[in-house]
Amino acid sequence: MRDAKLSTDEVSRRLLAWYDRHARVLPWRVPPGQGRADPYRVWLSEVMLQQTTVAAVKAYFERFTALWPNVKAMAEADDADVMAEWAGLGYYARARNLLACARAVVAQGGFPTDRAGLRELPGIGAYTSAAIAAIAHDAPETVVDGNVERVVARLFAVDTPLPRAKPELIALAETLTPALRPGDYAQAMMDLGATICTPRSPACGICPLLDLCAARAQGIAADLPRKLAKKPKPQRTGIVWLGWRGDQVLVETRPAKGLLGGTLAFPSTGWDGTDLPPPAAADWEPTGEVRHVFTHFELVLTVLVAEIAGEPDRGRLVSGETLDPSSLPGLMRKVWTLARADHRKG
DNA sequence: GTCCAGGCTT
DNA sequence: AAGCCTGGAC
Numbered sequence: 001m002r003d004a005k006l007s008t009d010e011v012s013r014r015l016l017a018w019y020d021r022h023a024r025v026l027p028w029r030v031p032p033g034q035g036r037a038d039p040y041r042v043w044l045s046e047v048m049l050q051q052t053t054v055a056a057v058k059a060y061f062e063r064f065t066a067l068w069p070n071v072k073a074m075a076e077a078d079d080a081d082v083m084a085e086w087a088g089l090g091y092y093a094r095a096r097n098l099l100a101c102a103r104a105v106v107a108q109g110g111f112p113t114d115r116a117g118l119r120e121l122p123g124i125g126a127y128t129s130a131a132i133a134a135i136a137h138d139a140p141e142t143v144v145d146g147n148v149e150r151v152v153a154r155l156f157a158v159d160t161p162l163p164r165a166k167p168e169l170i171a172l173a174e175t176l177t178p179a180l181r182p183g184d185y186a187q188a189m190m191d192l193g194a195t196i197c198t199p200r201s202p203a204c205g206i207c208p209l210l211d212l213c214a215a216r217a218q219g220i221a222a223d224l225p226r227k228l229a230k231k232p233k234p235q236r237t238g239i240v241w242l243g244w245r246g247d248q249v250l251v252e253t254r255p256a257k258g259l260l261g262g263t264l265a266f267p268s269t270g271w272d273g274t275d276l277p278p279p280a281a282a283d284w285e286p287t288g289e290v291r292h293v294f295t296h297f298e299l300v301l302t303v304l305v306a307e308i309a310g311e312p313d314r315g316r317l318v319s320g321e322t323l324d325p326s327s328l329p330g331l332m333r334k335v336w337t338l339a340r341a342d343h344r345k346g
Numbered sequence: 347g348t349c350c351a352g353g354c355t356t
Numbered sequence: 357a358a359g360c361c362t363g364g365a366c
Contacts, residue, residue: 093355260360292362
């Protein structure tokens with residue numbers, strides 16, 4: 001199953017040479033051989049890149065660094081401002097942890113420089129701690145994200161399915177990390193996975209590791225890494241209330257924990273069968289449905305609209321003109337698009 | 347429309 | 357092991 005003769009030095013030598021020519025140019029990245037990256041920018045980019053594509057992150061990173069150019073500025077930011085800027089990027093616990101982390105870092109006088117210290121901070125796990133240590137400090141840490149798992153699974157033809165294979169893939173990846181330029185090497189591995197050793201149709205023909213790759217030799221590169229079958233998503237339903245008073249709309253901030261925690265939202269029932277009452281007494285009328293797919297279930301929300309007269313029982317009224325859809329998570333953007341069209345029709 | 351990729355927390 | 361979102365590929 002494994003190629004016992006794989007030369008680990010040869011892997012890093014080739015990857016670094018390839019990276020020197022083909023490194024992706026990214027807003028948070030310092031090109032190979034041009035000095036150290038700022039730990040704040042590495043941290044911010046790596047948190048944004050958790051479970052999120054480079055293409056989606058770029059504009060958010062530019063905006064965040066313009067608003068909050070360093071960790072002190074971020075630590076002093078208002079929670080609501082950070083949540084609003086994060087809206088649309090998903091996994092909102094990351095934004096809550098971002099603030100908690102920035103404040104902890106400022107309280108301790110700066111970012112830890114070693115992996116173990118970084119690992120203690122909110123929102124920084126095994127991957128991100130290694131990435132910051134390697135990229136910002138050129139520490140010889142092994143950085144294993146989804147790209148690296150795939151590259152290593154193919155290089156060594158590991159056919160244990162994920163997630164069971166993870167410890168094995170990490171151990172194999174550790175055998176490859178060089179003492180020289182570990183930061184560039186980590187980024188090279190991830191770039192290779194992102195641009196050549198891709199999930200569906202890997203470009204083996206132009207891969208610098210082509211002749212070292214056990215999966216390629218067996219003709220199974222595109223089949224690795226194997227993954228356990230995923231379970232089907234249940235469907236859930238709920239109601240969301242779009243209350244108007246003239247051109248004002250009723251919104252609320254969701255509870256800090258759980259689904260869409262801390263984000264701006266229109267009042268709704270729970271989405272797990274929890275049966276909350278409407279946020280205000282009114283003649284609620286259905287205007288349509290909104291569908292949204294989460295990690296573990298599909299949601300169908302019935303959108304009810306009404307003109308509300310009295311004081312709402314929960315939420316707050318804000319101007320519909322100035323409500324910025326980009327400050328809403330994706331699901332609530334859909335609700336807003338539907339309800340606003342309905343409201344304009346009258 | 348469906349499928350899939352992608353780390354941290356509890 | 358389960359909860360947590362979105363965008364791109366097909």
